[in-house]
Amino acid sequence: MRFVARHRLAAPPGAVAEALCDPDFYAALRLPDLAPAVVLGVSEEDHETVVRLHSTYIGRLDPVAARLLSGSTLTWTQEVRVDRSAARGRILFAAAHDPARLHGAADFRLAPAGTGTLRVLEGDLVVAVALIGPLAERRIVPGLLSRLALEAEALDARLARG
16 A cells, blocks of 8 residues: 655754664654564665664554464564665565565655755555455554654654754
């Protein structure tokens, strides 16, 4: 399922890109129904900084999602790839248990907006399960968008503190 999110941040694109490369930002980030992310590593690949994370959902699962997981805990890996020189990047995520069944990606750009930044994410969430996949996607995407907005608020607050 396709999704788009736009977030206004007070800091300029370069500062936002730097913060998105900081593993301490993700380790300190607190989002509803998620355990704190575990930073698996940070690397430089070509012209990108790559932050690898592991996350665990600790909230109450939608019945469709619970059925898909067959009683397993929902955990996933995520890569945040940031090209600071181009003020853009990509987020890749996949379920740890069965990445072929639940995965997604979003490209983002950090565009100047006055003295701040407009972060625009465009991506897809895929639940590759016959018949119930589209229903599950429609139920998951609103929570994903909500958490992206909360992440942007936390990022803005962090940048304001310096």
